[in-house]
Amino acid sequence: MRLFAVGVTHRTAPVELRECIDFARAGLEPALSALTSRGVAQEVVVLSTCNRAEIYAVADDDRAGEAFGRFISDYHRVPWDRLAPHVFEHRGPDAAGHLFRVAAGLDSLVVGEPQILGQVKEAFATANGLQHAGAVMHRLFDTAFSVGKRVRSETGLGEGAVSVSYAAIALARKIFGDLTGLEVLILGAGEMAKLTGVHLQAQRVKQLTIVSRTISSSDALARQLGGRALPWAQLADALSSADIVISATGASEPVLTRAGVEDTMRPRRSRPLFVIDIAVPRDVEPGVGDLDQVFLYNIDDLRSIVKENLARRTAELDRAERIVAEEVARFATWMQSRDIIPTVIALRRRFDAVRRAELNRLEPKLAGLPPEARARVDEITHLIVEKLLLTPTEQLKGLTDEAMMVTYADALNRLFGLSSEEARTPAIEPRRGQKAS
């Protein structure tokens, strides 16, 4: 019994190829059914996002990896020759490690992005809902979720905005805390102004005001964003009530001068003003930033924050990788301890078979007993078997050393004459999907 992870990711395949292999497009359910109907795998989970299409599976055959690769090729009608060079295959602990890194965002295009954990959870829930996930997948994905959580809480990997708009919003939060009660003024009605407006709207600010030179375009943007438009002449009024100003006009001269902002600051008292100048050339005189309660950031400032955050995330990689390695080791130990399970089951079956055979043999003598006494005999013999097997079962399940496990299994096979057929019986009951084949 082996764990496999097979598929393509943004690291192994170009986007033209990944586009063709989108399990999610037609729904995961048919893909899972088609895969299990091949009878190669005992447990299957399919993870499909725009950056990856991956199959996690438990199979007996060592060559199952290629079978999964060929399934991807057949299912999406991509010739195997074209696909094969881009398919990765991990086995055993490496496969677990791969999933843990994916769940933690370590394998993401933007390292540390949080969405992937939700996608991994969904992938597992879908497979589990269709009864394709057994004990191994449960353990594997539960561990993956906790790795994702640990990496998020114990390292700075997910911290710091990595896009200019989020950097601006993170700054605003650091200044104002909650953004819901704030008034936002947007200068300009172009594409940049709109983009930032959409982001702020998502933060549910109290009031969005748009001021631009042409009232018709600011009206249009205000309608789109659910804000209000004011004529250019009322800029000073709008400025005095604003908490955040985003300037994105196409003007070649500064729109906000130091003197102009200073005038509106006086009645504000100590209420801070956050000015974000994303226009090029700049809309806001640099001197505005020297005013007492004004925080002025331009597009370059925000870009350098993003750059620093990305660098910091990279620095946290080591800590995250250590967490992954820890959990992989723990999972590998657990997986190994499962190798003994077929032997345990065979042993139990053997004992129970002896019990039943003896009861059958004694049937004529037992027939005279009243039904309750007959039931007691059944129960007592069953209990004896259970008690005899309790300690050996615990001992066997506690084994972690592979060589020791083989020795024990061998010895048990010989001592109790466990047939290889019995010992090979899979630990997990066959799933419904598999019987269809």
Added chain:
Amino acid sequence: MTIIAWLPVLLYGLAAAAYIAHFAQREPRVGRAATALLGAGVLAHTFLIGMQTVTAGYAPLVGTTAAVSAFVWLLGLAYLYIELSTEERAMGAFVTVLMAALAILPALNPGVESRPPLLRSPLFTIHVLSLLFAYASFALAFVLGITYVLLFKEIKAKHLGFFYARLPSLQVLDMMNARAIGVGWALLTAGVIVGAVWATQVHASPDPHARAMSVADPKILLAVLSWAMYSFAFFARGAIGWSGRRAAWLSAIGFVIVLLNFLPVGYFLTRSHNF
């Protein structure tokens, strides 16, 4: 007795180390350990004060050293309340350092001073406790003010770094500062009024302390000064919009006066409060 007297200092010191480590590395386990250590320190301190109360038969509030001990204990309680209600540990690094340093004074001199007849009034206990609680609030306001200024400078200078990653928002710091000043000011006002009433009651007493009770005494003078300072801080916020950085500076200066009054003046200069 000495071991029990030093135990709070030790635990506060360990808590301070843990809070600083947590502030630097942001390891959640270290943060929880810091809170646990501080909690243990406050418990040990509670036990110590309780034992002193039982032994002496009155609350150990006589003399500056005992007052420092009670102040540290109240500060620990107030800080723990704020931490548990806001889930915010960043302030702990500053508060516990102050606590550990101040807790050394009572540990060096663990005995309970005998209580002169002058102080056998319930007004005395109310006076001391409300003032110490006010001081604890001002200590928190001071820490909040300092961190506000540090964070403000980082954002203003566009060097988002150490404090940016560790402190709550400016708005939250400012709001907590306002609350701490508000609570502190109310208790300070109450403490001073009770003190004044009590001083007029005992004015005829033969005790030389009673006759030294006047605004000319440095301890009382500085107390009135700090009351004026915090009254300004309290009302200026609403009336003339002195919030944010100005409020932060006011709470820093205010606490410096409080600390001066508490330690050097309390130990060496006053003739009315040197019990």
